[in-house]
Amino acid sequence: MKLLSARIQNFRVHAGDEPVEIEFDEQLHVIHGSNESGKSTLMDAVHACLFQKYNLTGKVLDAMQPDDGSKPDIEVVFEHDGFEYAARKHFKGQSGTCELKVSRDGRVESTLNGPDAESRLNEVLQVPAAGRGDRKEDQLAHWRLLWISQGHSTDEPTAQINPETGQDLQSVLNAETGGAVVSPGEARWIADLETEVNDRFTSTGKTKSGSRVAILTEEVVECEAELTVVESQASAVEKDSDRYLANGHKLDEIQKQIPTLRTQLGERLAQQASSASLQQKLKNTKSDVELKRRDITSAENCATELAKLKQTIECRNKQIISADEEIAGIDEELQDEQEIRASRVKERDHTDASFTRSRRTTLRVQAQLGVIRARVDLERYNESLRKAQEQANELKEVGKKLAVIPVDDTDVDMLQDLEASLARERAALEAASAKLTMVAKNEIRFVHSGGEEQLAADESHERQIDQEAEIVIGDDEARIRITPGGEDLDQRRERVASANSALRDRLVELGVESVSVAREKLRERQKFESKLQLAQSRLEDVAPDGVDELTRQRDSSSEELNAAQAELERHTAEGDPELPSTVEDTQSELRVKQQRQDEAEAARDSARQRVQSLDEMIAKLKADRQLKVQERDGLHSQNTDSQRQIGDIVESNGDEKELAEKVGSLAEELKALEATSREIAANLEKLQPDLIEAEIERLERAVKSADKESRNIENEQNQLIGRLTANDAVGLNERIGDLKARLQSKGDELEREGRKANAMKLLLETVTSCREEMTRQIMEPLRKKVEPLLRVIFGGVQLDFMVDEKTKLLSLRPLVRNRVQDSFDRLSVGTREQVGVAVRLALAQVLAEEHGGRLPVVLDEPFVNTDPGRLPRALAMLNLAKKDLQVIVLTCDFGDYRELGLDTTQVTEMPPK
Amino acid sequence: MGQVPGDKGALLRAERLAAVERIGGLATERQVDFVIVAGDLFDAHTVDNEIVTRALEVLSRFSVPIYAIPGNHDFSGAPESVYARKRFIDRCPKQLHLLDEKRPVAVTGCSVTLLPCPLLQRHTVVDPTRWLTDDTARTEPNQIRVAIAHGSIVDFESEEGGTTPNLIDPAIVDAAKLDYLALGDWHGTRRVADKAWYSGTPEPDRFKENQSGNVLIVEIDSPGAIPKLDTIRSAGCQWFRRSASIHDADDLAALEQWFSDLSEPQKTLVRLEYEGVLGMEELRRFGDLLDTQAELLLYLRHRGNGVQLEPTDEELESLGREGLTGRVAETLRQQVGDDSDDGRIASLALQMLFQCSRSIGGE
The missing domain is CATH 3.40.50.300 (P-loop containing nucleotide triphosphate hydrolases)
Structure with missing residues (x-):
């Protein structure tokens, strides 16, 4: 759109x-x-x-x-x-x-x-x-x-x-994006489901306290616990009942066993009495047998002892004869050895005398050598002493000369230092003072503070002016006044005077006129000191340890000579040959004499050894003889004792024949007793006393045990009857039935409820996971x-x-x-x-x-x-x-x-x- | 009776007493000479006094004598034995004869001698019938010898319900020249031999298909004659164990039909074990069926791997494959089918999801 x-x-x-x-x-x-x-x-x-x-x-x-x-x-x-x-x-x-x-x-x-x-x-x-x-x-x-x-x-x-x-919007979104996450209807039942699940489970998924499942679980647990208690009560009754019946059977068995056990015990006790009688009889017989055996043994021992003593005496007599023979042999051998010894003693005495002579000769030559050596030493000491006395005198003279020379190195060094100091002060004064140089063209006279002087023509005069001075030339023809300009002239002059005074004082003190005289005195002193050193050196050469020591050594040497001479006299006898007078001859003579002495000593020692050997042999022979004599005497003494014992035995037990008859008689008696003993033992063995005793013990224990067990069972039965007839168990049967039925019913309900709760939980979990998945998909x-x-x-x-x-x-x-x-x-x-x-x-x-x-x-x-x-x-x-x-x-x-x-x-x- | 809790459990206990009462009525009706209880008159020595009192009260109304021996659950040798309890001694009716000794007992009014083989203790390794061949078990020749014993027959060992101790050798029937051996311990009615039978428990108490819930009427004309037996149903409740494999609507319908065919649901106990896969709608129906039957029956227990949800394509489509619910359903569906606890939980979660989805759709 x-x-x-x-x-x-x-x-x-x-x-x-x-x-x-x-x-x-x-x-x-x-x-x-x-x-x-x-x-x-x-x-x-x-x-x-x-x-x-x-x-x-x-x-x-x-x-x-x-x-x-x-x-x-x-x-x-x-x-x-x-x-x-x-x-x-x-x-x-x-x-x-x-x-x-x-x-x-x-x-x-x-x-x-x-x-x-x-x-x-x-x-x-x-x-x-x-x-x-x-x-x-x-x-x-x-x-x-x-x-x-x-x-x-x-x-x-x-x-x-x-x-x-925005539910409407949500539905639009659902349509547009491919599906709803949660529809309103779903949201409601999901909420209800959540409530149901939350009522049943905690947030961690555990069964919630107070939920039906939890209540049922508790009821089932209670029911099970109650059932366990009731069943255990019923089980206890059943066990008691079984125990009672088992005890009944056991008691019957025990009570049947007791009379039988008592009869068996009586029989065994009778057998035990019979056995005891036989055992006493057997014991007595065995005691008799033992006594007989002891008598026989005693008689046999006496006979044996007699034979043994006689045999011993015989044997000893032979040993005595043999000892006497050995003593005689030793005596002969001793005599031979003593004869040989007398000869050897003579030889020994001879070699002893030879050695003594040779020894004295050697000592005499040695003494002679000592005398000669002592004399030489004495002479040497006397010469050294003389030389030492000379040097000592020389030292004394030089010392005296040195003593009068008042100056030494230190004094001269000091004088030189004072002289040098004076020179330095003078130079300093000179440097600070004026220098006056006068050259006379003509002869001239002049007067200065020090007096009057005169100069020839062309003669010059120089002088240092260290203080204001006036020079009058000629007859006052001219006056020259000089004022030196140097600084501290007065002080410098004083220091010069002081140095000069110090020098003079020291010279007076040392008693010399001048420093040069002092040096001369020092040189003289040094010369005498050299002489003194030379004399001292010579004296040390002849008497390194001093004259006194040298004198002591000379005196000692003199004593040694006296001693050597005394030694010589001690070893000299009348008629002795003259001895050499030199050291070399005497030493040669001494070597010869010592060799002879050694030979004589060896001969003497050999002779002494032989005598000693013989002495030892003779001593041994004597000792052997003494032992043999003791041995023989001992055998005599033992034989006497044995004879006394034989007498005692015969007196008490008879002689050997009588003893043999006694043994025979006793052996017969013993045989009879042994036969009796075997018979009793056989009878006893048939009775088996050990088994009887064990059986009696067993039967007594069994009877006692049966009685005790019987009493215990009876007591227990009484207790069981008390428990079983109490009314506690009445109705348990129905209670168990009811509890089982309840448990079954509750268990079934718990199973259903548990499954239902888990199904709800599963459903909710599935809803949640699907919902999340869908949300992800939609978004x-x-x-x-x-x-x-x-x-x-x-x-x-x-x-x-x-x-x-x-x-x-x-x-x-x-x-x-x-x-x-x-x-x-x-x-x-x-x-x-x-x-x-x-x-x-x-x-x-x-x-x-x-x-x-x-x-x-x-x-x-x-x-x-x-x-x-x-x-x-x-x-x-x-x-x-x-x-x-x-x-x-x-x-x-x-x-x-x-x-x-x-x-x-x-x-x-x-x-x- | 331990499987049924609460009031329904009490109803079951009452049914047991009712069964005894029915036996008393039957005894009168069929004019029997006496009634034999071959052990385990009581479940345990620890039974409540209320049970003892009520049982004795019912027995006191019997018109014929009752001869009972102690079994392995109520053996008489122990001090706590229910038979030694004061409540039993005080309330024991004159008709009830406890035969706790191994000695012949002649029944008054007929030529029958009873040869009891009581258990004096819970377990014994000695065949309790062994004494029947002893001299002490001799009877008059004209007497019908009827032995009463409690235990397992040797060849029962491997079978369910058999117990190793207290073994009885059935050969004793011939060896002791018995005319009849009345056996107890086995809960179902069972023939051991022509002359040896387990009558079984008169009222079942567990989901075991072993022909229990009967009483036997035994008629013996004379010593040596073959007994004539009549098996009469004495149980008030019926116990069913059923397995069901449910994979489609037909299977579900068949199961619904089976439940609807049950004659007395209020006295019926069912243990249902099932497995299978159903779509959402059918699964809901199945759930409804179980809920309904649990309310209707005396007792319904259902166990097993369960029936898992396998939604149909249409059902999945209804959730919206692209939406959140659809995605969750698909995720869970992939976890279903796994024969594990996780798989079953996923199945249940999927069912819940459908329920949630339905709740939205239903708005």
């Missing part, structure tokens, strides 16, 4: 004889003009012609009329689906008129009037009949979205298409259309259409610059305006596909909140939308719009009123 033209007369500001006429561009038409020029009024008139009832009355009609009260007369021509429709409405209250001409290809096909015309018009425009009064906003279906009056472009477009606020075309438009403005914005779970309203959730906005309302006013226009244009594009491919969209000042920077892109969006739509823009800023790129050829300028 598209608007072609309009003619408006007497509609609000458009009053007067001349109607306002306008032909619309099929793509983008701009109506511009200043405020109050009638732009919006013009399009309001078109809107009224298309949608308002031609015969309306009241305030709405009053608002349409101009001030002069004339009646609005409006004609709108539009094209739809190949037909051209010219609708003209003359609003005159009840007498208003409506005419609709329908043409095709320029030829009028029909003309309708009044209600028919309006009905057809509504049909073509797909709006419901207006009903009573004027047409309301919510009866405008999709036109609400396409006809945006001034100030409403910021409204959220989807708020106008939710089912609650998909809109999403596809809106995206290119938004891209023009924002470059990449996306929109998401949500169905709010609580309100069931559609809502718009834009993604602006990749940032999710909570809702449309939170966008800035400018952005809201642009997004709102984009969505309306997109919706119009979707609807246009079912309206001949084109629908008009009226935008009255759509971008008043858009900032200038974004305005060109908003206008570019209109340029894009006009390809599919007829866009009619009302604005007072057309100049700006055109400059900013609005692409339009059809412009209507409204002159100012």
